[in-house]
Amino acid sequence: MEMDKLPCAGDATASRQRFFYCASQGLLKHAIPANRGGNGNRFADMVNAHEALGKACKDSGLLLSINAHLWGALFPLLNYGNAQQQENYIHKLMAGLLVGGHAITEIQAGSDLNALAMTAVCTEEGFLLNGRKRFITNTPIADLLVVYARLDNKLSAFIVHNDDEGANFLDSPQVSGCQSATMGDVILQNALIPHSRQLGKTGAGNMMIQQALELERAFIFAGICGVMEWQLDSVIRFSRERKVNGTHLGKNQAISHKIADMKLRLDTTRLWVNECARLKDNDKRLTLASAQTKLFAAEAFLQSSLDAIHILGSSALITDSPMARLVSDALSSRLFSGSSEIQKNIIAALLGTGDGYK
Numbered sequence: 001m002e003m004d005k006l007p008c009a010g011d012a013t014a015s016r017q018r019f020f021y022c023a024s025q026g027l028l029k030h031a032i033p034a035n036r037g038g039n040g041n042r043f044a045d046m047v048n049a050h051e052a053l054g055k056a057c058k059d060s061g062l063l064l065s066i067n068a069h070l071w072g073a074l075f076p077l078l079n080y081g082n083a084q085q086q087e088n089y090i091h092k093l094m095a096g097l098l099v100g101g102h103a104i105t106e107i108q109a110g111s112d113l114n115a116l117a118m119t120a121v122c123t124e125e126g127f128l129l130n131g132r133k134r135f136i137t138n139t140p141i142a143d144l145l146v147v148y149a150r151l152d153n154k155l156s157a158f159i160v161h162n163d164d165e166g167a168n169f170l171d172s173p174q175v176s177g178c179q180s181a182t183m184g185d186v187i188l189q190n191a192l193i194p195h196s197r198q199l200g201k202t203g204a205g206n207m208m209i210q211q212a213l214e215l216e217r218a219f220i221f222a223g224i225c226g227v228m229e230w231q232l233d234s235v236i237r238f239s240r241e242r243k244v245n246g247t248h249l250g251k252n253q254a255i256s257h258k259i260a261d262m263k264l265r266l267d268t269t270r271l272w273v274n275e276c277a278r279l280k281d282n283d284k285r286l287t288l289a290s291a292q293t294k295l296f297a298a299e300a301f302l303q304s305s306l307d308a309i310h311i312l313g314s315s316a317l318i319t320d321s322p323m324a325r326l327v328s329d330a331l332s333s334r335l336f337s338g339s340s341e342i343q344k345n346i347i348a349a350l351l352g353t354g355d356g357y358k
Helices: 012-024 043-057 060-080 083-095 205-241 253-281 287-317 322-333 340-350
Strands: 119-122 127-137 144-151 154-161 167-169 183-193
Touching: 012 060, 012 083, 043 060, 043 205, 043 253, 060 083, 060 127, 060 144, 060 154, 060 205, 060 322, 127 144, 127 154, 144 183, 144 205, 154 183, 154 205, 205 253, 205 287, 205 322, 253 287, 287 322, 287 340
Parallel strands: 119 144
Antiparallel strands: 119 127, 127 183, 144 154, 167 183
């Protein structure tokens, strides 16, 4: 992928152009069977492609946008869509002709799915959806979102288009991290959604969300591994070129130890992501491994970003420095797909301890 052909990160138009360029290179077709229009390859191949993209673009926001599209819209439609829904959307989503995502988080509800309050009411004309979603990745550039709402008090999924009557896809509030992944609120005010656009069965929303988040946690750091490798290469090069008191900076043990730690974090994150790919390619359960991957990788990315700034010094803090931007991106990575504390809760529950254990 020739990253010099990517439009510069900027507004929503540039974000969509960057997204479409990645799609045109086949990036959205990995791990999808050939008979469904995909590349017919493995999750391991997808991981390699995403890592290469991350190293080339160093854009955490673009990586977040792509993952929201894949795990929030494309794969749920592959797994739960009926024949007509798949015919309408799958090819266009893989080609980047449609941009998607999913809308889960609300102002008063994040990881607690029981607190989600958006409602859906079945009428003769379709479903009337009412409520507000917050911090939804891709919203300003999305053509459609898989929106989760309560139908007869059962969490269910609906395919909402950006031009549906009563649907407002906003471009605010934005956050400081991963800025090129456009984000905003989704406001639905008596939004009329055709019956044909309910995704999956009534009440399947909880299961669908958990599956989507498992995949996101497992693979969102595939691209970040490429970013972390670029960080490591940058500090190694700097430590060899910079001299302090006539000695290369890397000869200083305090610096060399930080570099060694960065290498260890990178390789361990890569091992975890590849383990998730191995499990998926062998149809194995992913719940524990994906939570472990997300927990370790998010903390590793943040610490390595801080270490890179420490080693490079003030030059890394120059306005618009990609290294400084990555610190903010890494802080965000501790929160998306469930905070580090949520991942610990999941791990503890699966081990038979913690608040989630019954």
